[in-house]
Amino acid sequence: MLTKEQYKQVFRQRLLALAGTGLDEASTYEKYAALASLVRDHIGQHWVDTTRRYDVEKQKQVYYFSIEFLPGRLLDSNLRSLGLRDLWIDVLAELGIDYQELADAEHDASLGNGGLGRLASCFLESMASLGLPGHGCGIRYTYGLFEQSIINDMQIEKPDTWLKDLNIWEYRKPNKAVEVRFGAPLGVVKAVPYDIPLIGYENSTVNTLRLWSAEVQDTSGLSYSSLAPDDYRKLLEYKNWVESISQILYPDDRYEEGRILRLVQEYFLVSAGLQSIVRHIRRKQGTDLSTLADRVAVHINDTHPALAIPELMRILLDEEGMGWDEAWRITTRTISYTNHTVLPEALEKWPVSEVQSLLPRIYEIIHEINERFCAELWQHYPGEWGRIAAMAVIADGFVKMAHLAVAGSYSVNGVAALHSSILQKDLLHLFYQHTPGKFNNKTNGITHRRWLLGANPGLADLITDTLGPGWLHQPAMLKNLQAHAEDAAFQEKVAAIKTERKQQLARLINETYHVALDCRSIFDVHIKRIHAYKRQLLNVLRIMELYNRLRDNPNLDVLPRTFLFAGKAAPGYYLAKKIIQLINVLARKVNADKTIKDKIKIVFLENYGVTLAERIIPAADVSEQISTAGKEASGTSNMKFMLNGAITVGTLDGANVEIREAVGEDNIIIFGLTAGEAAECYRTGRCNPLPIYQQDERVRQCVNQLIDGSLPVIGDEFKPLYDYLLQPSGHFLELQDFAAYVEAQQTIDQLFRDERQRWKMAITNIAQAGRFSSDYTVKEYADGIWHIRPSYFRG
Ligand code: 26Q
Numbered sequence: 001m002l003t004k005e006q007y008k009q010v011f012r013q014r015l016l017a018l019a020g021t022g023l024d025e026a027s028t029y030e031k032y033a034a035l036a037s038l039v040r041d042h043i044g045q046h047w048v049d050t051t052r053r054y055d056v057e058k059q060k061q062v063y064y065f066s067i068e069f070l071p072g073r074l075l076d077s078n079l080r081s082l083g084l085r086d087l088w089i090d091v092l093a094e095l096g097i098d099y100q101e102l103a104d105a106e107h108d109a110s111l112g113n114g115g116l117g118r119l120a121s122c123f124l125e126s127m128a129s130l131g132l133p134g135h136g137c138g139i140r141y142t143y144g145l146f147e148q149s150i151i152n153d154m155q156i157e158k159p160d161t162w163l164k165d166l167n168i169w170e171y172r173k174p175n176k177a178v179e180v181r182f183g184a185p186l187g188v189v190k191a192v193p194y195d196i197p198l199i200g201y202e203n204s205t206v207n208t209l210r211l212w213s214a215e216v217q218d219t220s221g222l223s224y225s226s227l228a229p230d231d232y233r234k235l236l237e238y239k240n241w242v243e244s245i246s247q248i249l250y251p252d253d254r255y256e257e258g259r260i261l262r263l264v265q266e267y268f269l270v271s272a273g274l275q276s277i278v279r280h281i282r283r284k285q286g287t288d289l290s291t292l293a294d295r296v297a298v299h300i301n302d303t304h305p306a307l308a309i310p311e312l313m314r315i316l317l318d319e320e321g322m323g324w325d326e327a328w329r330i331t332t333r334t335i336s337y338t339n340h341t342v343l344p345e346a347l348e349k350w351p352v353s354e355v356q357s358l359l360p361r362i363y364e365i366i367h368e369i370n371e372r373f374c375a376e377l378w379q380h381y382p383g384e385w386g387r388i389a390a391m392a393v394i395a396d397g398f399v400k401m402a403h404l405a406v407a408g409s410y411s412v413n414g415v416a417a418l419h420s421s422i423l424q425k426d427l428l429h430l431f432y433q434h435t436p437g438k439f440n441n442k443t444n445g446i447t448h449r450r451w452l453l454g455a456n457p458g459l460a461d462l463i464t465d466t467l468g469p470g471w472l473h474q475p476a477m478l479k480n481l482q483a484h485a486e487d488a489a490f491q492e493k494v495a496a497i498k499t500e501r502k503q504q505l506a507r508l509i510n511e512t513y514h515v516a517l518d519c520r521s522i523f524d525v526h527i528k529r530i531h532a533y534k535r536q537l538l539n540v541l542r543i544m545e546l547y548n549r550l551r552d553n554p555n556l557d558v559l560p561r562t563f564l565f566a567g568k569a570a571p572g573y574y575l576a577k578k579i580i581q582l583i584n585v586l587a588r589k590v591n592a593d594k595t596i597k598d599k600i601k602i603v604f605l606e607n608y609g610v611t612l613a614e615r616i617i618p619a620a621d622v623s624e625q626i627s628t629a630g631k632e633a634s635g636t637s638n639m640k641f642m643l644n645g646a647i648t649v650g651t652l653d654g655a656n657v658e659i660r661e662a663v664g665e666d667n668i669i670i671f672g673l674t675a676g677e678a679a680e681c682y683r684t685g686r687c688n689p690l691p692i693y694q695q696d697e698r699v700r701q702c703v704n705q706l707i708d709g710s711l712p713v714i715g716d717e718f719k720p721l722y723d724y725l726l727q728p729s730g731h732f733l734e735l736q737d738f739a740a741y742v743e744a745q746q747t748i749d750q751l752f753r754d755e756r757q758r759w760k761m762a763i764t765n766i767a768q769a770g771r772f773s774s775d776y777t778v779k780e781y782a783d784g785i786w787h788i789r790p791s792y793f794r795g
Helices: 004-019 028-056 075-082 085-094 099-103 115-129 229-245 260-285 308-319 324-334 352-358 360-380 385-391 401-407 417-427 429-434 448-454 457-467 475-484 488-513 536-552 574-592 610-619 637-643 656-663 675-684 690-695 697-705 719-726 734-753 755-767 774-786
Strands: 061-065 134-139 147-151 154-158 178-181 188-199 206-215 296-301 335-338 349-351 398-400 411-414 439-441 522-527 561-566 600-605 622-625 647-650
Touching: 004 028, 004 085, 028 075, 028 099, 028 188, 028 206, 061 115, 061 260, 061 774, 075 085, 075 099, 075 188, 075 448, 085 099, 115 134, 115 188, 115 206, 115 296, 115 448, 115 774, 134 260, 134 774, 154 574, 178 260, 188 229, 188 260, 206 229, 206 260, 229 260, 260 296, 260 308, 260 352, 296 308, 296 324, 296 774, 308 324, 308 335, 308 360, 308 401, 324 335, 324 360, 349 352, 352 360, 352 398, 360 385, 360 401, 385 429, 398 401, 411 417, 417 429, 417 439, 417 656, 417 675, 448 457, 448 610, 448 637, 457 475, 457 488, 475 755, 475 774, 488 600, 488 610, 488 755, 522 610, 536 561, 536 574, 536 600, 536 697, 536 719, 536 734, 561 610, 574 600, 574 719, 610 637, 622 637, 637 647, 637 656, 637 755, 647 656, 647 734, 647 755, 656 755, 690 697, 690 734, 697 719, 697 734, 734 755
Parallel strands: 061 134, 061 296, 134 206, 296 335, 335 411, 411 439, 522 561, 522 622, 561 600, 622 647
Antiparallel strands: 147 154, 178 188, 188 206, 349 398
16 A cells, blocks of 8 residues: 555656646646546456456356447546545645546546436446446447537537547557448448446456447558549548448437438447457357357347347358358347337338348348248238238338347346336237247336435435445345434434535536525426426426416415426427427526515526536435326436435336335325326327316416417517427327326425425435345346356455
8 A cells, every 4th residue: 555645646647647747737637637547557457357257257248238328427436436535535635636626527428318328327337336247338429419508598519529638448449449341332340449447336346338439441551642533532431431430429319210320330339349249259268159148148228239130140140150040049049128218209210221232231131030030920820911010020111120129139128117018018019929928127227326325425424324334235225214214313414415415506506507596495306308208398387387376476375496407409309499498488587587586496407417417416306207107118317316315206107106116105296197098098089188278277378378478589489389289199298287297296395394294205215215226127137137147256
């Protein structure tokens, strides 16, 4: 061990070596980079040891293939996992450096759109912390999800230049590059891996997140002067095309036709990933690939990496010379698939003509998979043409990626109980009838280390003081807090921590948006992607309803509330952008209205992402989880809020169902149509909102205010939202659930008046959140799907 003086010396030296500067002149980023690079030094040996251990023990390893990852900032979590955080905070303080300021200088890797990418990162963290041999495989986008700012109430997108400064955590591995081959005119692309260490919490395990970057093949053989002018132009075109592959993350969380580069990205990812796995296996464990499925599991995160199925077939058939049956046996025992959505518009399908011209050999294989699959179905269901057509992998001129994923994998799971049952009963019903054994549920989870220990250290300390540190390794132990739920002294401590976090957030909001918040008001939070089905619009309508009541009677007896929103809209999603504009316009009006005595404030926080979530969630009193029942596959922020002591107001959708089961009906506010009732509504066409608009005066008033000049906008800005809400179908039952939602919020108002009751609810939520740790989710995947075990040796 070094002394503190020596650590100070080490820090100075690293700063000098890295940035060529002394302490006084160094920028905050340079100081951050110096510290991060010292942390990186600590990781190296553990990484090598872990990798060797997996190889020596011939452990089965899992590779989690995902087109998105959202790891968040890594300095703080890495320091914590390595047990070096307190030491460095001290050393830096003695140098006159504020640690938090350095930590805040990190650009967070925003390589995903939302829930699906964040889930992948929670899983990787849990696998490393459980000592499970599990790795991530993704794309190193030069530009992550766009940076959002709000100008004139509207969303503006700017490029996310997260790589503009040195990225400390990645290791470029040019000697591990592989070649990815596309159809004739496009040719060969070099895939270069960048490895990022994934550090287990206090267990010396270091797994790998491998992100692939597209580069041109070595062109040194071609000298420009020897090329005809036309060849030179082609060379540059080729270079541009190749570099575009890993340039940018698609900012949509639903499928849009005609995005051929997206298909290129998907194949690039799976081809590079599988080639490097196969190469590693052959190098370490010999050339026989017949036992591949006993040595690796490949998990595909939604259908985006579903081309892994034909690509593995291609490798086994064309490169290993296997016959079809053996290759198919191996493939379908190696690949498992998670579905994350039931929205029809989000289901991937690619035009046959495009797959064929971009990936001719892969298309041939998909075609053969389809032929054999349909022939097998014919055996089971002779004469049932309709059924077989509905299940085909290729139909109506499209390759249906979900059908490919189900046909080519041994396990298909949904991400919450309700979602999995909808898959089985509805979306994938025919597949469920055919192969029920493939289907299972794995309810999502979140890592309690990032979302409690990291994001809310005050609360984490209180828990450790109360229960001891065991909960960090066994989150179910949080249950022991239940015994303290009614203890007045403990309640006061939890309340004080909440207040402190609300003050911190209020300070940030005041500095950034110049809105002063009352920290005694209820912080009522709705943060997630902006999507019609997530119903931010329903939230806005009930705020308008409350505002109308306050205007009528400024002395109305309601608890003051602060409404916080954050979330990005896909750049081409017109309606979602209108919703953002509406929130901001309403905020301007309400926040400036002196007559309502500051009883409501509304703030839309820009550029939602992992880091902002870490600031907002610990400060929340109420968690809005109000999707149309049956539409949100799981949700994961619902779990994060609960873990931080917020009370959920939600529909019976996604994992809200399991949250209610965990906390009991008294500790969650559930409202609205059930999934069954909503489906019935749609099915019978009895979901016309007009009668509700006509009968409920409050509804009519709020909806009219969108267009009658009540809001401070010029022109018909919100006519599209008005039309959307009143169209006979195609909406998300906002008006159907309006009355129940308003009532649910009144229940919150009543409950929050009784402090003892309110903190009992909050503590119950924290106590029952342990079961939603991704440690348990990942254990279930490991036992039930992947059949992998923790490494024997734990450091
Ligand atoms: C597909 C094709 C082309 C372009 C984009 C896409 C695309 C990209 C991202 C489609 C969907 C997504 C993301 C989906 C997603 O985040 N789903 C969420 O997954 C979470 C983790 O399981 C769940 O908790 C959420 O309920 C679900 O909405």
